[in-house]
Amino acid sequence: MSDTAAYPVAWEADVVLRDGTTTHLRPIRPDDADALQRFQVNQSERSSYFRFFAPVRRLSDRELELFTHVDHVERAALVAVRTSPADPGTEDILGVARYDVVAPGQAEVAFNVADSVQGVGLGSVLLEHLAAAARERGLRRFTADVLPQNGGMLAVFRDAGYAVRQQLDDGVVTVSVDLDPTERSRQVMADREHRAEARSMQALLTARRVLLIGPGPDDGAPGWSGHALLAQRVLDAAATDPGDTELFVLHPPGAPGPHAREVPTGADVPEIDLVLLALPAADAVTAVRQLAGRGARGVVVLSAGFAETGPDGLERQRELLRVAHGLGMRVVGPASWGVVTTVPGTRLRASLAEHAPAPGVVGIFCQSAPAAVTLAATLVRRSLGVSAIVSAGHRADVSGNDLMQYWLTDAATQVACLYLESIGNPRKFTRVARRLATEKPVVVVVAGRSGQVVPPGHAVRATHAPRALLDEMLRQSGVIRAENTHQLIDIAQVLAHQPLPRGARVGILASSAALAVLVAEAAAAHGLVVASSSDFLAPERSADDVERVVESLYAQDACDAVVVVDVPVVSERGDVVARAVAHAAARTGRTTVVSMIGLHGMADELAATAPDGTPVRVPAYSTPEDAVAALGKVVAYARWRERDHGVAVQPAGVDRRAARRVVEDALATAPVTADGIETGVQLDGAAAAELLACYGLRVWPVRRAQTADDAVAAADELGWPVALKTASRILRHRTDLGGVRLDLGDADELREAVDRMRAVARGAGLEPLLEVQSMAPTGVAVVVRSVEDPLFGPVISFGLAGDAVDLLGDVASAVAPLTDVDVRELVRRVRAAPRLFGYLGAPRADVDAVEDLVARVSVMADDLPELASLELYPVVAAERGVSVLHAAVRLRRAEERRDPLRRVLPD
Structure with missing residues (x-):
C-alpha cells in the first residue's frame, strides 16, 4: 500500500439509523479537531473509559493532531456527523471509527459513539463502512481490544455476521474479525437496512404535526405566484379534509384559515414531524437549514427547479439532501405531489390532492406528480381504497425501495403498487421486492418497455443491458408487471378484495355462447385452463335459473377461479346475476372477476359478506379481456408464491482472497490514458485460467503454434487427439469457414490441417497464429457470459453456442446474485434448452455440471465488480461433466455498485 492517498470522497455516505433518522458519514479531516474535542468532552466517564481504558476528559493537542491527521491508507478514520441544533453552520460528531494497520492485511480498530445516540445502530453502521474502506485498501482482518464490560461494542462485532473470534487475556477481550463478506453478514446488513428504512418511512407516514412553508407575502422572486399556488392548494386540501394532522403555516399566501395555525417567523416554529416546502428551489436549502432542532423527520418538496434544470439545479438538489440528512431528515421529492395516508387515527394530508381516496389496503408509490394525479382520480372513480399514496417526484432520496421496506411489516397495506418512471438501484430493488413479494403481492408499472427511460431530474446511471433484462429482473423479483396504470389498478382490484386463486382452472359464466368462447380464448392466452363454461344467461333467465347455475359453477373443486361476463343485448342488466355471484364468491372464497355492463371498479352491487363476517367485493371490469388479463397475472403470481425460490448459491472450493490478489496484480499495471483514466486490461490465457481456478473453474490448457512443428510438439505435450483453431476472434469458432479442425489423431493430419488453416487465415487477411488443444468429450456446446453493467451490476447470460445465440438472440439473462432456483431456470429458459436433455434421441448432457458452472460464474461476478466482462465459449456439456x-x-477499476456491501442512501 502507498503511504498516503487523496481524500476518499467515495467513502462519504448518508445513512439511516435504527430509529429512522439520518446521519452523514465521511473520512475525518484536520479541521475536525474542535468538533472532536467537543465530542470527547460531552462523553460520559463510562464511555471514555471503554474507549481509552482510562477516564479521559479532554484530548491533548498531540492526540487531536494524531486522530485528525490520517493518510486514509495505513491510518483511516470515519466520523458520523449531524448539523448542530445550536449552530446550523457547524457539525457535531456523533461517532468515530478508525483503523491503524499493524501487519500486512490486518488493522487494529477502535470505535466511540456519543452517549446521546447509543442504541440506534450507529456502531454497526460505522463497522460496515470502515470494513468496506479497509477492503478497498487490501485489508482482510480487524482486531480490537475491548473491555469485558463493554457489552455494546462486543455485540456490534458479534452480531455483524462476519467470522469473529474472541480471546480473554489479562482482563481484556481481543476480538478478531475477518472482513470477507459472508452470507450471514449480507443478511444482517439487509435486515438492519430494512428496519431502519421502514422506521424512517413510518415516521413520515404517521406524522401528526406538519409545517407548510410557502413564499413570504412580500416575496417578489421569480416564480412566487406558482409557489404561492402550491401552498394554497395544500391549504385548500387541508380545509376539505385535514385528516388527523395539525397544520402549521409559515409565510402563508393568504389567511391560513381555521384548519391551520400561522407561525409568524422561523424562530417561532414549534416541534414538528414533517415539513412541506412550496418554495423556489433557491430558497429551499435555507428554509430546511433553519429547521435545526425542531424534530422534523422528513421534508416533502413540492417545488420543482432542481436537477431537471441542469448542473446548477443538480447542485441545489445535492445541497438540499446534504442539509436535510445532516438534520436527520428524509427527503420526498423534489417535484412531489405529496403524501396521503388513510389509516384511522394517523390520517395524513400532506399533498396537493383535491380529494383523498377512501381507506383501503393498497399502498401506492409513484414518482411524478402527474402520475399521482391520474392514479388518485382512478382510485376515486373505481372506489378502490388505499392505505397510502406517496409521490417521490424526482426521488432524490425516498424511493420505491423505501416504501417496500415499510410495507413489508405494515399491517394496513396488503397490496403494494408502484409506478416507476426509472429504477435507480435495480440490485436493491430486486432483493427488496423479492422479499416483499413472498409476503404480499407487488404490482409494478415501469415507464417504457425497456425501463431505460430517464426523465429529467432523475439520477440514473447509463446502462448497456439488453432491453429484455428488465423483464427478467422483474420476473426474478416475483413482482407482477402491469402494462400501464390502467392494468395496475385492474390487478390491484383483484388482490385487494379477492383471495389468491388455488390454481389456474377457471370457470366461465357468460350471457351468450359467443362471449363464452371469447373469454375461453382470452383465458388460454393468459395461461389459464377452462374447467367449465356456461352460456345459459339468456334474456328469459329467472332468479332460480341463475342461482342453480351459479351454485354449480361454485361447487367444491369445480374450478379455482370464476370469470363472469354479463352483456344483455335486448333487456337491461339487472342485479340478479351480480347478487348471486357476489354471495357465492363470499361464501366459497373462490377468486372471482366480472365484466358487466354498467359496473366498474368496486361496485356496491357486487358486495357481500363472508361467513366470518368479512366484507367481500368482486371487482368489475369494462371488458372481459381486462378481467381475464388481471386474473391471469394474479394466477401467475400465486404460482410463484407457492414455488420454492431456492437459496443463494454457494459453490465449494472458492478462494476469494486468491481471486482478489489476481485482480489487484492485474490492475496494478493497467494502462492509463493521457487524462488519467484507467482503460482496463485483457487477461492473457494463464492469468484468466488462474482467476477462474479461484472459483473452481478449470480451463482446458491450450498451446500457441506458428508452424506445423510447433503444433505437433504441442499435441505431443497435451495428448492426442487434438483440435486446431485459429487464434483470431473472427474465425476461432467458425468450423464452416475453416477456422476449426477437430479430432486430429496423428502428426500427418495435424500438419495438413496447419497448412490449410494458415492459408485460410492469410486469405482473410489475418495473422496465421494457431492454437492446439486436446479434444474434449463430445457434447452440447454452450456459452456463459458475465458483463458488469453500470446500472444493473453483474448480468449473467446463458445460451447454446452457434446460430441460436448469434442470429436468433436465444439468450437468457439474470442479475447476480442468484439462487439455485434462479440458476436452474436460467439454463432452461432458452428456447434451445431441449438439446441439453436428449433432444431427438441425442445423449443427455450433464445439466447439473452446467448449472454448477453458471453458479460459479454468478458468484465470481458478484464478488468482483472489476470483472468488466467474462466469456466462456465454447463450454462443452458432455454426458458427464463440462469442459471450458x-x-x-x-x-477494469469499477465504481461502487448501486447496492454496495454497506448501508447507504442515494448519492
Whole structure:
C-alpha cells in the first residue's frame, strides 16, 4: 500500500439509523479537531473509559493532531456527523471509527459513539463502512481490544455476521474479525437496512404535526405566484379534509384559515414531524437549514427547479439532501405531489390532492406528480381504497425501495403498487421486492418497455443491458408487471378484495355462447385452463335459473377461479346475476372477476359478506379481456408464491482472497490514458485460467503454434487427439469457414490441417497464429457470459453456442446474485434448452455440471465488480461433466455498485 492517498470522497455516505433518522458519514479531516474535542468532552466517564481504558476528559493537542491527521491508507478514520441544533453552520460528531494497520492485511480498530445516540445502530453502521474502506485498501482482518464490560461494542462485532473470534487475556477481550463478506453478514446488513428504512418511512407516514412553508407575502422572486399556488392548494386540501394532522403555516399566501395555525417567523416554529416546502428551489436549502432542532423527520418538496434544470439545479438538489440528512431528515421529492395516508387515527394530508381516496389496503408509490394525479382520480372513480399514496417526484432520496421496506411489516397495506418512471438501484430493488413479494403481492408499472427511460431530474446511471433484462429482473423479483396504470389498478382490484386463486382452472359464466368462447380464448392466452363454461344467461333467465347455475359453477373443486361476463343485448342488466355471484364468491372464497355492463371498479352491487363476517367485493371490469388479463397475472403470481425460490448459491472450493490478489496484480499495471483514466486490461490465457481456478473453474490448457512443428510438439505435450483453431476472434469458432479442425489423431493430419488453416487465415487477411488443444468429450456446446453493467451490476447470460445465440438472440439473462432456483431456470429458459436433455434421441448432457458452472460464474461476478466482462465459449456439456475450452476475461477499476456491501442512501 502507498503511504498516503487523496481524500476518499467515495467513502462519504448518508445513512439511516435504527430509529429512522439520518446521519452523514465521511473520512475525518484536520479541521475536525474542535468538533472532536467537543465530542470527547460531552462523553460520559463510562464511555471514555471503554474507549481509552482510562477516564479521559479532554484530548491533548498531540492526540487531536494524531486522530485528525490520517493518510486514509495505513491510518483511516470515519466520523458520523449531524448539523448542530445550536449552530446550523457547524457539525457535531456523533461517532468515530478508525483503523491503524499493524501487519500486512490486518488493522487494529477502535470505535466511540456519543452517549446521546447509543442504541440506534450507529456502531454497526460505522463497522460496515470502515470494513468496506479497509477492503478497498487490501485489508482482510480487524482486531480490537475491548473491555469485558463493554457489552455494546462486543455485540456490534458479534452480531455483524462476519467470522469473529474472541480471546480473554489479562482482563481484556481481543476480538478478531475477518472482513470477507459472508452470507450471514449480507443478511444482517439487509435486515438492519430494512428496519431502519421502514422506521424512517413510518415516521413520515404517521406524522401528526406538519409545517407548510410557502413564499413570504412580500416575496417578489421569480416564480412566487406558482409557489404561492402550491401552498394554497395544500391549504385548500387541508380545509376539505385535514385528516388527523395539525397544520402549521409559515409565510402563508393568504389567511391560513381555521384548519391551520400561522407561525409568524422561523424562530417561532414549534416541534414538528414533517415539513412541506412550496418554495423556489433557491430558497429551499435555507428554509430546511433553519429547521435545526425542531424534530422534523422528513421534508416533502413540492417545488420543482432542481436537477431537471441542469448542473446548477443538480447542485441545489445535492445541497438540499446534504442539509436535510445532516438534520436527520428524509427527503420526498423534489417535484412531489405529496403524501396521503388513510389509516384511522394517523390520517395524513400532506399533498396537493383535491380529494383523498377512501381507506383501503393498497399502498401506492409513484414518482411524478402527474402520475399521482391520474392514479388518485382512478382510485376515486373505481372506489378502490388505499392505505397510502406517496409521490417521490424526482426521488432524490425516498424511493420505491423505501416504501417496500415499510410495507413489508405494515399491517394496513396488503397490496403494494408502484409506478416507476426509472429504477435507480435495480440490485436493491430486486432483493427488496423479492422479499416483499413472498409476503404480499407487488404490482409494478415501469415507464417504457425497456425501463431505460430517464426523465429529467432523475439520477440514473447509463446502462448497456439488453432491453429484455428488465423483464427478467422483474420476473426474478416475483413482482407482477402491469402494462400501464390502467392494468395496475385492474390487478390491484383483484388482490385487494379477492383471495389468491388455488390454481389456474377457471370457470366461465357468460350471457351468450359467443362471449363464452371469447373469454375461453382470452383465458388460454393468459395461461389459464377452462374447467367449465356456461352460456345459459339468456334474456328469459329467472332468479332460480341463475342461482342453480351459479351454485354449480361454485361447487367444491369445480374450478379455482370464476370469470363472469354479463352483456344483455335486448333487456337491461339487472342485479340478479351480480347478487348471486357476489354471495357465492363470499361464501366459497373462490377468486372471482366480472365484466358487466354498467359496473366498474368496486361496485356496491357486487358486495357481500363472508361467513366470518368479512366484507367481500368482486371487482368489475369494462371488458372481459381486462378481467381475464388481471386474473391471469394474479394466477401467475400465486404460482410463484407457492414455488420454492431456492437459496443463494454457494459453490465449494472458492478462494476469494486468491481471486482478489489476481485482480489487484492485474490492475496494478493497467494502462492509463493521457487524462488519467484507467482503460482496463485483457487477461492473457494463464492469468484468466488462474482467476477462474479461484472459483473452481478449470480451463482446458491450450498451446500457441506458428508452424506445423510447433503444433505437433504441442499435441505431443497435451495428448492426442487434438483440435486446431485459429487464434483470431473472427474465425476461432467458425468450423464452416475453416477456422476449426477437430479430432486430429496423428502428426500427418495435424500438419495438413496447419497448412490449410494458415492459408485460410492469410486469405482473410489475418495473422496465421494457431492454437492446439486436446479434444474434449463430445457434447452440447454452450456459452456463459458475465458483463458488469453500470446500472444493473453483474448480468449473467446463458445460451447454446452457434446460430441460436448469434442470429436468433436465444439468450437468457439474470442479475447476480442468484439462487439455485434462479440458476436452474436460467439454463432452461432458452428456447434451445431441449438439446441439453436428449433432444431427438441425442445423449443427455450433464445439466447439473452446467448449472454448477453458471453458479460459479454468478458468484465470481458478484464478488468482483472489476470483472468488466467474462466469456466462456465454447463450454462443452458432455454426458458427464463440462469442459471450458476458452475464456476471455477483461478487468477494469469499477465504481461502487448501486447496492454496495454497506448501508447507504442515494448519492
